[in-house]
Every structure is written in C-alpha cells, then in structure tokens.
Amino acid sequence: MPVWLNGAFELGLLYSLMALGVYITFRILDFPDLTVDASFTTGAGVAAVLITNGTSPWLACLAAFGAGAAAGAITGLLHTKGKINGLLSGILMMIALYSVNMRIMGKPNIGLMGTDISTVFSGVKVLVLMPIVVVIIKLLLDLFFKTDLGLSLRATGDNERMIRSFGTNTDTTKILGIALSNGLVALSGSFVAQQSGFADISMGVGMIVIGLASVIIGEALFGAKSVFRATLAVVLGSIVYRIIIGLAYQSEFLEVSDLKLITAVIVIIALVFPSLQKSWKQKRLARKRTASLLSSMEQRGGGR
Template identity: 50%
Template sequence: MIGTVEVGLIYGVMALGVFLTFRVLNFPDLTVDGSFTTGAGTAAMAILAGWNPALATLAGFGTGFLAGIVTGLLHTKGKIDGLLAGILTMIALWSVNLRIMDGANVPVGRRETAFTPLSEAGLLGTWGGVAILTVAVILLGLVVVWFLSTDLGLSIRATGDNGPMIASFGVSTDFTKTLTLALSNGLVGMCGALIAQYRSFADISMGIGLILVGLASVIIGQAILSQRKLVFAVFAVILGALLYQLIIFAALRVGLDPNDMKAVTALLVVAALLLPRWKGVGGRFGRNPTATGAADERALSGAGAKEA
C-alpha cells in the first residue's frame, strides 16, 4: 500500500507533463511513451557511470526536453499533424533508447540513487517517506503554477485556448508550442529517471502505454476537483496519478488478472469522462463539460490509434 502511494506520487511528475500538453496546450502528445524510457535509460546509464543521482535525474529531464523539441519542430516547422509528429518521435525514440541503454534492460543494482538517503534513513516504504515525496511533488506543482502565471505561461495558455488570436498580438505560437512540448516531455523524462532509480532498473518497454496512464491521471483528477482555478487544476492531476495507482492496486488485490489492467484503465477513463457531465462540472479552467469531453475523446482516440 505505501509503496503504491510512493509510486503514485512519483507518477504525479509525469501527470504534470501530460497536463501541460493535453490540458494547457490542447495538444494530445504521444511522444511521452518514448521520452519516459529515454529519461529512465539516461539516468540509469549516468548512475552506472558514477554520476551524482541529482545530475542523473536532471539528465533524464534534459533528454526528455530534447525529445519534446523534436516533436515541436516537426509540428511547427515541418507542418506535420501534431498527433503524427508525436508518433514519429515516439517510434524513433525506441531505437534511440536502445542505443542509450546499449540493450533492452539496464539494472542499476546497489548504486547510489536519489532514493538512497531515504532508504538509509529507514524512511523509504514508510509514511515518513510518503510525506517527503508529497512535499517534493507539491513544490514541483507550485513551480508549474508559478510558471503558468508568468507572461510566458499566460502566452502558452492563450495558445492552447485560441492560437490565431494570440498570434495576432505578435506572440510566436511556434515557440510557445515547442517550448511546452519540451517542458512536458522533460517532466516525463524526469519521472522516468525517478522510476528507474526507485525500481533499480530501466527497461525498453517501461513506457509502452504510458500516455493512457497520463491521460487517465489528468482526467480522473480533474473530474474530482474543480478546474476553475489554475492551482486546483494543477494539483488535480497529481491527485489523479495517485488515485490511479491506488485503483490499480485495489483491482489487483481483489484478484483481477494483471493482464486485465489495460481494460481497467479504459473503464476508469470512460467513468472519468462521464463524471463531469453527470456532475455538471465545468471543463478546463471553466470551459463547458461538453467541449471538454469532446477534447478528451479526441485525444484518447489518437492514443487508441497509436496503440492499434
């Protein structure tokens, strides 16, 4: 149970990244399936090379950031559809990740990781460790709230709401889109780096289907908390990541086959999509629920097309 909560909090970092593209930019980005593994593989190899865990984690952020830039350039400069641009980058990252890890799996072993201090203090796997992780994720969430409240952040939010309008004011939407994709995948890569250190290995397949987990986290959290204020919208996705992991944990505890977890995820997303309509909750930052539901379904249909 405690381990599930810890993993849910770590995945909250990934959910924040998906939130930036899916909710703020209104861009269903499938790059995350690849950038998550890129961050994990980069951090694992850096730790094996003797890097400080903090630097290894930042390296995971950096490689994810670069992956997001590639998707952004394909979409903005190459004029490739956003969904297809993400798929192309994600596919290319499979080979890149194999090159980074020099194989399909990289065990970290007993090397020092970001979680070693917690483990040595006897806090990892306890509620004390959960409290520390909660504070860390909350601080990261506050950074996201602060960034989205700056002039640049407001430009990014305006790009997602009405790109042609904000472009008429002289804002480069190509830049705001590319930067948001880069930051989003940077956070996803950092999450991958943390998961690799938490589990002591990186694997080439660990990012498969992650976009569904991210979308489920965002939709579940924002179906529960009001989205009329930015701070609530941001922390809702962290809550959603935690709730998603707890629901999966409960499903396994009651005897469901692990092979059924994809179906469970699909049912969770369907329920989360319908819940705002039943409750009459507004959509993203106060949009009407019908419009939000339609946007959610378009993004999920893109994810389904990639899975197919």
C-alpha cells in the same frame, strides 16, 4: 496502512510528474502528444546509464529532464516548422525514440540494484522525498504559468489565432510547452527507474493513457478552476488512480496482466461520466422548467 495502499501512494507520487507533463499538452496546449510513451523511457534510460557510471543521481535526474525536453522540442518542431499533424508528429517521435533509447541504454534492461550504486532514494523513503519534490515542481509550474511566457503558453491553447494577432509567436510557445511536458515525463521516468531498481526499454508503454487517467480523474474529483487547483488536482488524481488500481488488484478475479484493461476502463468512465452528468443536469432542469410552467398555467386557469 496496508502495504498495497502504501505502494499506491508511492507510485502515485512518482507518476504525478508524468501526469503534470501530460496536463501541459493535453489540457493547456490541447495537443495530442504520444511522445510521452517513449520520453518516459528516455528519462529512465539516461538516468540509469549515468548512475551506473558513477554520476550523481540528482545530476542524472537533471540530464533525464534535459533529454526528455529535447525529444519534446523535436516533436514541437516537426509539428510547427514541418507542418506535420500533431498526432502524427508524436507517433513519429515515439517510434524514433525507441531506437534512440536502445542506443542510450546499450541493452534492453539496466539494473540499479548493486551495493555500489547510489540513487536519490538511498537512505531515504519514497514517501519522505517524493512529496517534497512534487510540491516544489508543482509550485514552480504554478509560478511559471503566471509569468508573461506562461500566460502566452496558456493563451496559445485557448485561442491560438487571437494570441497570434497580439504578436506572439505561437510556434515558440508550442515547442516550449511540448518540451517542458516531455522533460517532466522523463524526470518521472528517472525517479521510477531509481525506485524500481531498473530501467527497461518497454517501461514507457501506455504512459499516455495513465497520464490522461490521472488528469481526468483529478479534474473530475477536485476541479480545475485555477492553475493552482488544476495542478493540485492532477497530482491527487495520480494518487487516486493508483489507489483504484490497488483496489482492483485486491479482487480475486483480476490479474497483473489486466492492468491495461483496467486503465482503459477507468479512462472511459472518467471521460463518459462528465458528459452523462451534464446530460442529467440538463434533463433535470428541463423537468423543473416544465413543472414550473404547468404550475403557472394551472394557477392562471384557477384565477379565472
């Protein structure tokens, strides 16, 4: 396997947890949450600080998940209880978290490369550990979405007014969903920091776009007819996205600084293609109906 392809699989698995988090807000709750760009860094920063202070890397990952979930819960509270627009709630929390992340880390960058520092990847390869972690979390999510609480969460995104008429507190389900989403995003950040060997204050910039790209590509290629299939599509979409980025880098005309442009183009294509495909199908059906109608008229005319 080429080195770049091996790296694409590693990054795809590492960022797939972040993509699953984006899937929860973007697809299930239909909530435009920009907290992701900052909660990713929160997870990386919390894990890095704890690990460098001698905490078990797995406990550091759990703490990162909790910190991200807390940030997501605050975004949910701003939206549901503070009655602030969803998009604005995420933006406000993203801005606030920049300062919080600096407080947590104490400096813009924390290294995790020392010989006395142990991470979850110490003595084990990413391609050995991460598939196990991703599969476990994916299956736990699938089970959760089949529970009464999980079904309420899904119903809130589908038809909030209807589910509220059945006595469900949609504010609670929204807060829970956004918290769970950002918890997964922060967990992904903690794994990425440990794999890359550092946590940086700006490492979360653009995460929402990468997450959306993974979700949209996965759904376009693998479908999303059930929760099990949808979460699997998101994980595979994250890997496919990284492979596309890797292929783009093989071109002599593109540089590392073009990553954001490539990502934007991929998302645009992924968003536009389904609508174009639907339009093509409608036109093809219309042509078939017209041809069938003309054929029927000719047969009637010939019969006379």
